[in-house]
Amino acid sequence: MNRFAYASPATVTEAAAATGLVAEAMVTFDESAVLKAGGIDLLDLLKLELLTPSVVVNLRAIKGLDAITQDAAGNVAIGAMATLSQVAEHPLVRGSYPALATAIAGAAGPQLRNVATLGGNLLQRPHCWYLRSPAHHCLRKGGGHCFAIHGENQYHAIFDNHACAIVHPSTAATALVALNAEVELHDAEGATRRLPLEDFFVGPDDDIQRENALRPREVLTAIHLRKPASGTRMAHLRQGEKAGFDWPLADVAVVLAIGPDGVCREASVVLGAAAPVPHRARAAEQALQGRHPGEAAAGDAARAALRGATPLSLNAYKLALFETLVRRAILAALA
Amino acid sequence: MTRPEMAGPGKTAITLAVNGTSRQLELEPRTTLAEALRNTLGLTGTKIACNRGACSACTVWLNGQPVLSCMTLAIDAAGQEITTIEGLAHGEALHPVQDAFIEHDAMQCGFCTPGMVMSCAALLERNPHPDAEAVRDAIAGHYCRCGTYPHVVAATLAAAERKP
Amino acid sequence: MTATRTEIFSAGIVEAGLGTVTREIPAGEPPPWPPNAELTWIGKDVPRLNGRDKVTGATRYTVDVRLPGMLHARFLRCPLPSAELRKLDTAAATALDGARAVIALARPGDRLRYAGQPVAAVAALSPGVAAEALAAIDAEFRPLPFVVDMDEARAPDAPLVYDEASAPKGNPSGFPAAPGLPVVGNVRGPAVVRRGDPAQGFAAADIVVEGEYRTQVQTHSCLEPHAIVADWRADGLTVYMSTQFTSGVRQELAALFGLPLNRVRVVVDGMGGGFGSKSQLGVYGRTAVELSRLAGLPVRLALDRHEEQIDAGNRPGTFQRMRLGAKRDGTLTALAIESHGTAGVALGAGIGFFAERIYTCPNFETLQHDVFVNAGPGCAMRGPGNTPGAYGLEQAIDTLSERLGLDPLALRDRIDPSKARREERRIGAERIGWSRRHKPGADPGAVKRGMGVAQSLWMSNVQTNVACEVRVLRDGSVEALSSVQDIGTGIGTVMAQVVAEVLGLRPGDITVRIGDTEFPPGGPSYGSRTTASITPPLRTAATRVLAELGREAARMLNAAPEELEAREGRIRVKSDPGRSLAFRDAAALLRTDRISAVESRADDYPGFRRRMPDAAMAHEDLGGVQFAEVAVDTETGAIRVERVVAVHDCGRPINRLLLESQVQGGVLMGVSYALLERRVMDRRTGLMVNADLEHYKLAGVHDTPEIEVVILENLQGNSATDAYGIAEPANIATAPAIANAVYNAIGVRLTSLPMTPDVVLAALGKTGRS
């Protein structure tokens, strides 16, 4: 780790004013200040000296950023600084968004979840082993090419992988995108903006050096979840190589709105560890909408979910794996 | 305990409350809690094995919650109660988890043991009567290369039986 | 000729019925021990005596050692898989404020052969300054062609890792590789073992089974990294080192630095895992000592995790081509194996002696080759050779049994001469419920269960160059001393049990001092030999001090010394236990403050099968049979090992609790090897991309099956304790047992490790590639 100064501002605006973007700093190696939430991902990048900031700006001292609240309409807001443990164990989350609770409870390990924040989880950098290797100066770090596409890509993307084949690292994001969550962002002037999480994530075609649309001098403050319509069913499933404490090879979140007639009104099917951003499987959603979901519809949706996939040399297994998880997640949601 | 507005990059005064004692230290902000405990305070019971958050050997408690000291900056721990393996026993009387670890041989080389003990003891503090799956979840992030997991689970369940 | 006497020993497998054996033993040896049931401490679950230190964090590991004035050292390592060192200028590093010593480990013009190879080293006042000093070294590397994949390295036009002159020469003991073998391209060998006439054997076979098996490179992944604190002083050298062999390291150091043995001291208290990789001094050890010598201050050198994964040893990967010929009744007529393995830039990537020794087969041949690649050197790892070797052969045997229509256990009953394993198969089959085993792939549904078995074989090693001391002090306290080190097996506790058994005390009454070459030279903690080597002389030494104490006590009790026994903390008259003295009171009669006996390892009573300069091999091999039950999700490719029954033998078991720990550990390392672990080398850059513990995956608690451990009491009348080791046998059978269970579950044989979901799905034809 390089030497850095440490600041602990008391307000979001102050914090925003102080900082640049981690993604940029990793490419330009300038010494701009970076934000630290739980610090789990940041410390990893600092230890690898992929980041050498002059200042680390601690968000922990800002009061109220970790609140989990419900408004009168039943919508839930999760403060960006809420820890993964707090989110996974919170009754509002477990009650209304069990797929999110499951996704988070299966991410990383318990000690990490006690510290890592939901905001940090969404904004962490990818875990592509070339990206995390100081010896590989790849495209995403401003280098000349992607090492994964013709290299060791067993854990890489099967969609949208022609330029950079990262998979988005956030397991929480898989569930949150399926839940149509929105993010709230504050800038240094005190202005806020809100946008769907899905639109917040950025694929390699838009910008190969970053995974989201966070702007310099902007802080993620909250994640908003709409009150689920009645008849909403959901599930999150993951499969790692290990039976616990492992990055998923594949994870799937499914949210279904089932009408009183048993017909699926709305469906969200999102694949994690499949693409550079959480991958919404629209064809799968269409295969469910307007149908009585069951084994047959689940099978159709699962096959549809993988349409258009472009697996790399070592990750074709993910097709079969995702197909299984999508089908099982739909059935689990219905169960 | 208030944090300084801006500290470092050189050494800065940091007060850590470790095992019930307040310790004034001079540390660079980049110092991890694990380094501060081991190198500055000489509390070498906390172990570093991967230094990247993947093995949990460095587990300590912050305000009673198990966290990874290698992935925590010391300066972030200021103002919180830090409990390390050295502070778990009450004098001669070991924590029930420690006694049970000895009895069930929940250790081999012992390098992962302090972290394991901290996680299992934390579990019993918040859930006095866990089942085996709860114990497994509590130590899911720990690596033991010698393979003591079965004995760790057995020991923790036994300690829970014994705890009032 | 030393005087001998004749003794009758209980012998045989206690569980299967005991007989006796008559031995001619050296006169100074203690009388035979009865079976464990009649002993007080031997064979019992004694919790480890240093347990309190371990659970309180008090145990001092090498990485915890802090000496006054201690410097911190780091390596500059080659960043490329193959390079010529063009320039190495350390002047700026040397001049740096706070840098105290800088040494070059390579010279301009030298060829560097793997990424991570040490090039230079610095010692400085703090780790931070050491890092700055490293950065100040001006080194230039000219990239050279490289190869990191074993198959590619075997191609005729592959870049050469070595030319013939520079290739490693092998080891005269033949382990891990014999000298004098031809080197062609990157391939060295074959090392040939042959008996009978394989061609004739195959001609005589009713059935021939062929198979190809592949195993990955596994890293030891010790949680405590390789570490040393070297303290060079005018009056001698002391090193604190995370080592499996204090007295071996002392010998290496003395020879290397031209010091007399009595000026070199090696100390290890806590030892955070070795598994074979901490058996020698190594480059890091040498370097730290050299830096300390130059700086005149203590130097600490501890590898970080990345270094640990790329340059601290590994279990070589192998490719094995196997042919097995048999008669209809299962009798083997021929077995031929050709193997290629890679230990990176080192030698020793063979498949061991598993196939050579385990089954009766008159016609046998192995051709083993080492293939050089540009990767960190491999070294011994828990059951070296035999672990990959068993993975191949035990699957071939499983295949053969199916082709013959014979139960795998019945086939082994026919071809396996080991009595211990026969009993182990019987017990294990009962425990796992072998009769429930169904036909391959017979389970309906997506998740299919299966059961498999595989066997273990390892040599019963003994270090003959071993000594220990037992002391009784005048206050009745007792010490047992040896330089032997505890790498996690709990050898200190085992030692206390042996001494306590002899002296009629409790294990907790014995102060065990080990891990320091100031004490009599103990053996290494590798080759599953520690207990076998240290406990017999320890019992003999304890018997001798007791005899001395008994002479004093006898006078006091008005009895002859032979009439006395030591039980329950007292010295008493056997025929009249009421006439007794507390052990403490007997000690108070001593004329000096302390009496002591030093003993060294006597030969096994029936002699040895084979002898090396400092070690030997007992007549009977160690066995072990493991049964695994798995569930395979054929739609995700995930394998879950649900249960393992591990039935083992190690001569006379001394502490079943600690043995159970070790067997569980061996099984878990096997589960991890079977399902998860794999060193991933990027072929285009020649770098290891998972040199961490995040993407190099070890089994965690959720991957842990229910493990049932059974340990036989296999008495042989071989030594004063009759005890042998278990660490390696416990690891050897696991992966093939799981592989056989997976086959039984899905009806498709997986022939490479690790069996990750991608491999399973591919084997099931679900990935569109084969």
Ligand SMILES: Cc1cc2nc3c(=O)[nH]c(=O)nc-3n(C[C@H](O)[C@H](O)[C@H](O)COP(=O)(O)OP(=O)(O)OC[C@H]3O[C@@H](n4cnc5c(N)ncnc54)[C@H](O)[C@@H]3O)c2cc1C
């Ligand atoms: C061994 C291991 C296994 C893991 N497995 C998983 C897994 O299975 N699934 C998974 O999802 N994750 C996994 N993780 C990753 C872990 O969950 C993330 O590192 C963690 O969630 C990051 O949260 P944090 O609060 O610590 O973020 P920080 O490290 O503090 O921040 C991460 C990034 O976000 C920026 N940032 C943080 N908060 C804000 C904010 N409010 N506004 C603007 N910018 C901000 C920071 O500048 C930084 O760049 C694993 C990690 C490890 C070490």
Ligand code: SF4
């Ligand atoms: S996948 Fe992306 S992050 Fe990984 S090597 Fe390729 S460009 Fe870099």
